[in-house]
Amino acid sequence: MAVVLAVRVVAGLAAAALVTLLLEHYGLAGSPPPLPRLRPPPRPQPAPGGGHRNIFWGLQISDIHLSRFRDPGRAVDLEKFCSETIDIIQPALVLATGDLTDAKTKEQLGSRQQEVEWQTYHGILKKTKVLEKTKWLDIKGNHDVYNIPSLDSVKNYYRKYSAVRWDGSFHYVHTTPYGNYSFISVDATKNPGPKRPYNFFGILDEKQMKELLLLATESSWSNHTIWFGHYTTSTILSPSPGIRTIMSSATAYLCGHLHTLGGLMPVLHTRHFQGTLELEVGDWKDNRRYRIFAFDHDLFSFADLTFGKWPVVLITNPKSLLYTCAKHEPLERILHSTHIRILLEEVRRFTTYFLFKRTFISHLIPWHHLFSLLTTTL
Ligand SMILES: *[C@@H]1O[C@H](CO)[C@@H](O)[C@H](O)[C@H]1NC(C)=O
Ligand SMILES: *[C@@H]1O[C@H](CO)[C@@H](O)[C@H](O)[C@H]1NC(C)=O
Ligand SMILES: [Zn+2]
Numbered sequence: 001m002a003v004v005l006a007v008r009v010v011a012g013l014a015a016a017a018l019v020t021l022l023l024e025h026y027g028l029a030g031s032p033p034p035l036p037r038l039r040p041p042p043r044p045q046p047a048p049g050g051g052h053r054n055i056f057w058g059l060q061i062s063d064i065h066l067s068r069f070r071d072p073g074r075a076v077d078l079e080k081f082c083s084e085t086i087d088i089i090q091p092a093l094v095l096a097t098g099d100l101t102d103a104k105t106k107e108q109l110g111s112r113q114q115e116v117e118w119q120t121y122h123g124i125l126k127k128t129k130v131l132e133k134t135k136w137l138d139i140k141g142n143h144d145v146y147n148i149p150s151l152d153s154v155k156n157y158y159r160k161y162s163a164v165r166w167d168g169s170f171h172y173v174h175t176t177p178y179g180n181y182s183f184i185s186v187d188a189t190k191n192p193g194p195k196r197p198y199n200f201f202g203i204l205d206e207k208q209m210k211e212l213l214l215l216a217t218e219s220s221w222s223n224h225t226i227w228f229g230h231y232t233t234s235t236i237l238s239p240s241p242g243i244r245t246i247m248s249s250a251t252a253y254l255c256g257h258l259h260t261l262g263g264l265m266p267v268l269h270t271r272h273f274q275g276t277l278e279l280e281v282g283d284w285k286d287n288r289r290y291r292i293f294a295f296d297h298d299l300f301s302f303a304d305l306t307f308g309k310w311p312v313v314l315i316t317n318p319k320s321l322l323y324t325c326a327k328h329e330p331l332e333r334i335l336h337s338t339h340i341r342i343l344l345e346e347v348r349r350f351t352t353y354f355l356f357k358r359t360f361i362s363h364l365i366p367w368h369h370l371f372s373l374l375t376t377t378l
Contacts, residue, residue, distance in 0.1 A: 040327075040328075040330075042330070042332050043298075043330040043332070043333070044330070044332045044333055044335075044336045045333075045336070046178075046297055046333075047297065047333045047336035047337045047338070048296060048297045048299070048316075048317040048333060048334075048337035048338070048339060048341050049337065049338045049339055050338060050339050050364050050366065051364075052361065052362050052364075053178065054178045054179075054296065054297045054298075055294060055295065055296040055297070055316065055341070055362055056092045056174070056176060056181075056294065056295060057089070057091055057092065057292060057293065057294035057295075057314070057343060058091045058092050058093040058094060058095065058292075058293055058294075059085075059086075059089065059091045059093075059094045059095070059290055059291065059292055059293075060094070060095045060096075060097060060228070060254050060281050060290060060291040060293065061081070061094065061095075061096050061097070061281075061284055061290045061291075062096070062097040062098060062099070062141075062230070062255070062256025062257075062281050062282075062283060062284065062289075063097075063098070063099040063141065063256045063257065063259055063283035063284055063285050064078060064096070064099065064100050064101075064121075064284040064285065065099055065100075065101065065102040065143065065283070065284070065285035066078070066100065066101050066102060066117045066120050066121050067101070067102035067104070067114075067117060068102075068114045068116050068117050069102075069104070069106055069108070070102065070108075071285075074284065074285060075120050075124065077284075077288060077307055077308075078121075078124050078284070079124045079127065079128060080307075080308075081290070081307055082124055082125070082128035082130040083128045083130075085290075085307065086128075086130055086133055086134060087133070088345055088358045088359065088360055089292065089312065089345075089360045090133075090134070090359070090360055091134050091292070092134065092135065092174060093134055093135035093136075093137060093172075093174060093183070094130075094134055094135070094136050094137065095137050095139075095183070095228045095254060096136065096137065096138035096139070096163075097139060097141070097228055097229065097230050097254065097255055097256045097281070098139050098140055098141025098142070098143075098144060098189075098229070098230030098231075098256055098257070099141030099142065099143045099144060099230065099256065099257070099283075099285075100118075100121050100138060100140075100141065100143075100144055100158075100162065101113075101114065101117040101118055101121060101143060101144055101157075102114075102117060102143055102285075103117065103143045103144065103146045103147075104143075104196070109196075110195065110196060111143075111146035111147055111195045111196035112146065112147055112195075113146060113147055113148065113155045113157055115157060118157040118158075118160070118161040119161065121161055121162070122160075122161035122162075125163060131163055135172070135174070136163045136164075137163070137164055137172060137183065137185065137228075138162045138163050138164055139164065139185050139187060139228070139229065139230060140158050140162075140167075140187065140189045140230065141189070141230035141231075141256065141257065142189060142190075142199040142200065142202070142230065142231075142257070144157075144158055144189070145158075145189045145190060145191070145193030145199070146193055146194070146195055146196055146199070147193060147194075147195045148191075148192060148193035149192050149193075150191065150192055151167045151191055167187070167191075168187050168208070168211070169184065169185050169186055169187045169208065169211055169212055169215060170184070170185050170215075171183070171184050171185075171215040171218055171219060172184075172185075173219075173222065179222070179223035179224075179298065180221065180222040180223055181222055181223055181224050181225075181226070181295060182218075182219035182222040182224070182225040182226070183225075183226050183227075183228060184212070184215045184216065184219060184225060184226070184227045184228070184247075184250070185227075185228055185229060186204075186212065186227060186228070186229030186230075186231075186236075186243070186247075186253075187208075187229070188202025188203060188204050188208075188229060188230070188231050188236045188238075188243075189202060189230070190202070190203055200235065201231070201235050201236070201237055202229075202230070202231040202235060202236045202237070203236070203237050203238070204236060204237070204238040204239070204243060205239070206239055209238060209239060209243075209246060212243075212246050212247075213246055216246060216247065216249055216250075219249070220249060223295075223298055224251050224295060224298065224300065224328060225249055225250045225251060226250060226251060226252055226253075226254060226293075227247045227250040227252070227253040227254070227276075228253065228254040228255065229253070229254075229255050230255060230256055230257050231255060231257050232255050232257055232258055232268070232278065232280055233247075233253065233255075233272070233278060235257060235258075244272045244273070244274060244276070245274065247272075247276055248272070248274035248275070248276055249328075250276045251276065251277065251300050251325050251328045251329070252276060252277040252278070252279055252293075252300060252302075252325070253272075253276055253277070253278045253279070254279050254281065254291070254293070255278070255279070255280050255281075256280060256281055256283065257280070258280055259282065259283040259285065259286070259287075260282045260283065260287065260289075266282070267304070268280035269323075275325060275326075275327045275328075276325070277323055277325060279291075279302065281304060282304065284307070287306070288306055288307035288308070289304060289305065289306060289307070290304075290305055290306075290307060291303065291304050291305065292305060292312060292314050292343070294314060294316045294343060296316035296317055296319075296341055296362075297317070297330075297333055297337075298329060298330055298333070299316065299317060299319045299329055299330070299331070299333060299334070300319070300323070300325065300328075300329060301314060301315065301316045301319040301320060301323070302314070302323070310345065311344060311345055312343075312344070312345060312360070313342060313343070313344050314342070314343040314344075315340070315341070315342050315343075316341045316342065316343055316362065317333075317334060317337050317339070317340060317341040318334045318337070318340070319334070337367070338366060338367060339364045339365060339366050339367065340364070340365040340366075340367060340370060341362050341363070341364055341365075342362065342363045342365070343360060343361070343362055343363075344360070344361070344363050345358050345359065345360050346358070346359055346360070346361055346363075
């Protein structure tokens with residue numbers, strides 16, 4: 001554990017050194033965009049230091065596929081996720097990016113909304129009181145709209161059983177004393193919802209694009225904007241100028257839908273031509289994947305995780321070089337930072353009896369400690 005951490009920290013250190021050399025460099029998904037870009041003026045302060053300020057984190061979970069017929073473990077584990085995992089990590093918000101339910105027929109070939117699957121989902125939210133612990137933003141996936149004749153249909157169970165219950169895209173602002181952070185959902189599900197297998201692609205029409213553009217404008221005052229949706233942008237059909245252009249003010253687009261392509265593509269991360277990171281998270285359904293992301297002094301970081309595997313570790317400073325977004329992140333702060341900052345659970349004995357409480361906090365290691373550690377051990 002300590003070794004793993006040390007290795008990761010050293011890797012992070014190397015990344016930071018590279019950042020200083022290659023601030024212009026875009027590591028991910030091929031060559032840098034040829035467009036001349038307006039770089040914002042440097043904002044070296046506030047730089048990551050020795051306090052627990054200027055940081056918040058959230059989780060993403062996708063493609064849960066609660067099923068009436070298959071793998072009851074999906075629901076059992078989701079309940080544990082909403083209680084144990086959320087209690088330890090204490091995220092400011094959770095993005096549940098669609099396919100909350102499986103909506104298939106018994107023999108798995110056809111599709112049909114199963115109210116009992118939605119009741120299971122709703123029951124878990126209620127029983128674990130997760131909506132009181134964090135902001136739970138759940139949206140629809142293609143499975144959640146199979147065979148729905150219209151949004152007003154009683155079969156639109158999302159309206160009855162989800163946490164958000166809002167048809168269409170929306171904008172949520174996470175407000176903190178040190179800044180505002182926008183989260184914009186993209187609802188590209190079809191209306192009416194076709195049956196299987198006719199909705200692998202999502203669609204946005206002109207009207208929906210206008211709405212999204214409006215949300216993007218609204219969010220321009222925020223320190224950062226994250227977009228999230230069910231479909232990858234490669235599986236959304238949208239009119240000109242296209243969904244990627246509309247979301248170009250986003251630091252990242254978080255989505256699901258492809259389920260790591262049955263294990264063929266365990267990591268589906270890419271970068272748009274416009275600079276936005278597109279980060280698909282693996283599915284809960286078969287792989288029990290989820291993601292933690294953080295904004296630490298306006299630097300974005302994330303890690304893709306497997307449910308039940310501890311420790312959960314996220315180095316928030318220095319952040320990963322591969323996922324820098326120079327257009328939106330004040331990367332110069334890494335140079336001005338005084339501490340390495342790591343989100344990690346901590347086990348505390350909080351009474352004289354052996355009662356342990358696991359909490360998730362930012363661990364702070366002054367840079368000079370690391371240097372002396374390295375020189376004494378190497
Ligand atoms: C967020 O933006 C405001 C306004 O630009 C700025 O004053 C503040 O320092 C930013 N927050 C962080 C953590 O950088
Ligand atoms: C966040 O937004 C509110 C409302 O728009 C604004 O009054 C406040 O100054 C913003 N906070 C920061 C730190 O920018
Ligand atoms: Zn799915």
